[in-house]
Amino acid sequence: MLEAFPPEPHRVTMDDGHLRPGATFDQTPAQLRELWASMTLVREFDRKLVTLLRQGRTTFYAQASGMEATQIGVARGLRPGHDWVWGYYRDQGVALGLGMPLTEVVAQMVGSNNDPNKGRQMPHHAGSVATRFVSGSSSIASQVPPAVGMAMAQSYLGLDEVTVCTFGDGATSEGDWHAGVNMAAVKNAPCLFVCENNQWAISTPVERQTRSESIHVKARAYGIPGYFVDGNDVLAVQQAVKELADGMRQGSGPALLECLTYRVGSHSNADADAEKTYRSRDQVREWSGRDPITRFERFLASQGQEIGSRERADFVAQVHRQMEAAVQEAEASGVPGWQSMLDDVYGDTPVHLRQQYQSLRQEYGGQKETR
Incomplete structure (x- = not known):
């Protein structure tokens, strides 16, 4: 059971990849390997999209490198195609983790004729009805009130569904965030608020964003529980999301989950030199050393499931082939x-x-x- 308002983030694995003393997990070897593959897919997707951006084949992109464990953990803690996710503009990892086809995500990134949005959305705001991943918005925290409205409707209709609303740490300073969380609390709506605390709202560090010692403690003001997990631990995030979502199906009401992670890359292509301007190189290097994929690979090795260099290289090459095929398919379809x-x-x-x-x-x- 998760502890509300813990002093330290919940972990299943330690930084060195070993299982935390007393922690357990129930994933099969195949499921563990699939988590690794999904996080690696998100990392390589990031790299390919940065390349497309520099080639002028898309116009906007917000990197998620360093946040893969949080995003895949959120997606894997839900019932795909059953629960709804109102994500924020950096959640390509959540979309892919929910099962949104790579070809569809790429088509929306380049705004081609096979883009379901027909190129009318921001290039980085993919959405999918099939996976119940709602198209995002660049307006900070604007997804929070409608997400709460959906959760209220789920409760009213007696549906066995939950709504997950994700956002960055900077969103918690917005009025929409406060109004939405308060309404969810008042209506006991099955809405899980997930803060992907990557510690930077563009160039504003979290300590200049709030006087609170953390984000999850803000839940106290609304009379709902707040939870804190290590966002670089995919197993911890998945466990937390599943436990809280299952509780909401039984009527536990809304909750706030803070996933502590770090944005290693720039905020977006409008912020291409982050580490040389507002962040110290030492800080970026420190968090790069806490890479969630490397950490999970160490965990797999400790469980006798080591990812060899050849296997890793073959999988990355496969992803690159799939990405290139998706890009070619999108560009060949033309633009609307x-x-x-x-x-x-x-x-x-x-x-x-x-x-x-x-x-x-x-x-x-x-x-x-x-x-």
């Missing part, structure tokens, strides 16, 4: 034209938009009609 701007937007397009659309069609010779 203006003719699709109203597709899937209205059941009955307003008259003034129909008129404007018709004017465009006449001016540019498009043939496509809209409803």
